[in-house]
Amino acid sequence: MTVSRTPRIVIIGAGAVGADTAYTLYLRERAPDIVLVDIDAQRARGEALDMQHGQALAGGSRVRAGNYADCAGAAIVIITAGAAQKPGQTREALLERNADIMATIVTEAERYMDPETVLLIATNPVDTLAQVAARHARRPASRVIGSGTVLDSARLRWALGEALAVDARHVHAHVIGEHGDSELVAWSHAHVAGAPIELPAAQCEEIARATRNGAYEVIAAKGHTSYAIALSLDRICAAILNDDHAILTVSTHLDGAYGIDDLYLSVPCVVGRAGIERVIELTLNADERAALARSAAVLRERIVQPVTC
Ligand SMILES: NC(=O)C1=CN([C@@H]2O[C@H](COP(=O)(O)OP(=O)(O)OC[C@H]3O[C@@H](n4cnc5c(N)ncnc54)[C@H](O)[C@@H]3O)[C@@H](O)[C@H]2O)C=CC1
Numbered sequence: 001m002t003v004s005r006t007p008r009i010v011i012i013g014a015g016a017v018g019a020d021t022a023y024t025l026y027l028r029e030r031a032p033d034i035v036l037v038d039i040d041a042q043r044a045r046g047e048a049l050d051m052q053h054g055q056a057l058a059g060g061s062r063v064r065a066g067n068y069a070d071c072a073g074a075a076i077v078i079i080t081a082g083a084a085q086k087p088g089q090t091r092e093a094l095l096e097r098n099a100d101i102m103a104t105i106v107t108e109a110e111r112y113m114d115p116e117t118v119l120l121i122a123t124n125p126v127d128t129l130a131q132v133a134a135r136h137a138r139r140p141a142s143r144v145i146g147s148g149t150v151l152d153s154a155r156l157r158w159a160l161g162e163a164l165a166v167d168a169r170h171v172h173a174h175v176i177g178e179h180g181d182s183e184l185v186a187w188s189h190a191h192v193a194g195a196p197i198e199l200p201a202a203q204c205e206e207i208a209r210a211t212r213n214g215a216y217e218v219i220a221a222k223g224h225t226s227y228a229i230a231l232s233l234d235r236i237c238a239a240i241l242n243d244d245h246a247i248l249t250v251s252t253h254l255d256g257a258y259g260i261d262d263l264y265l266s267v268p269c270v271v272g273r274a275g276i277e278r279v280i281e282l283t284l285n286a287d288e289r290a291a292l293a294r295s296a297a298v299l300r301e302r303i304v305q306p307v308t309c
Pocket residue numbers: 012013014015016017018037038039040043080081082083084085094098101104105121122123124125126147148151179224225226229
């Protein structure tokens with residue numbers, strides 16, 4: 001059977017993250033057909049209509065409300081559905097509720113998705129939920145990606161850019177491990193124009209702390225985060241659609257790399273049309289290796305709990 005390769009992106013979950021992601025993809029004209037699906041069909045319809053009203057002033061992308069059947073032939077299906085953190089709440093606290101939602105959504109989407117579709121998970125706790133999604137998906141783990149620490153790495157690069165008075169896009173630095181409280185900065189690989197980052201240790205620690213707590217700070221101030229995750233999801237979509245072979249700290253299934261087996265977490269990966277093309281294995285120093293092992297242990301503890309149906 002010939003599968004239609006509609007350049008379509010389906011977003012399941014039309015809340016703050018889903019709607020802002022659709023809007024970012026729409027403004028950047030990532031795909032001609034962007035579809036919002038939500039259990040609350042009115043919400044998806046309202047968000048799509050609000051964007052459609054600007055169509056005469058926008059570019060070549062179109063946004064519409066749809067349903068699971070739109071997953072057929074989609075290049076990318078993004079899942080942003082589920083409960084979000086309340087001020088002060090951890091991502092982990094969402095696990096039980098969102099694991100069931102994830103299992104249901106992936107099972108339903110799999111009825112329509114073609115084998116090449118890349119499933120991109122943003123719902124929190126994203127690493128564990130990407131692992132839940134992979135369990136319920138009928139595609140290789142390379143096509144089931146969590147947004148991981150792409151957002152945290154962006155937060156870090158912004159903070160370093162501010163501290164160094166350098167364009168954040170020219171700061172090379174990665175947050176790896178869990179997208180959450182046990183994440184770490186791979187300082188031994190951070191650089192600007194090939195030169196190591198020369199900031200006092202206390203300032204580096206403060207930047208790492210602010211990066212880790214970035215979501216808590218925004219949620220306390222405005223109730224949710226959405227713009228920077230939307231830009232992060234847009235970047236991942238661009239890497240897939242343009243076959244960029246981009247280096248992104250997405251959450252991926254590690255199968256031996258970094259001494260970690262059968263676990264989703266973030267490390268730098270090469271991302272292209274096929275999803276995760278390969279994992280980049282950084283040579284970490286002893287402290288970083290230990291911190292990554294601790295982060296993996298936190299995530300492993302979570303997946304051994306009976307959180308999936
Ligand atoms: N990975 C990351 O870096 C980030 C992840 N998030 C996560 O994204 C998720 C969504 O956050 P928000 O958009 O702020 O929440 P929200 O509450 O604004 O939207 C959630 C949407 O999911 C929908 N939904 C719930 N169950 C559904 C189902 N079974 N099928 C279809 N739709 C369903 C709801 O109707 C609602 O429209 C949360 O888990 C949040 O923690 C948020 C920011 C960054």
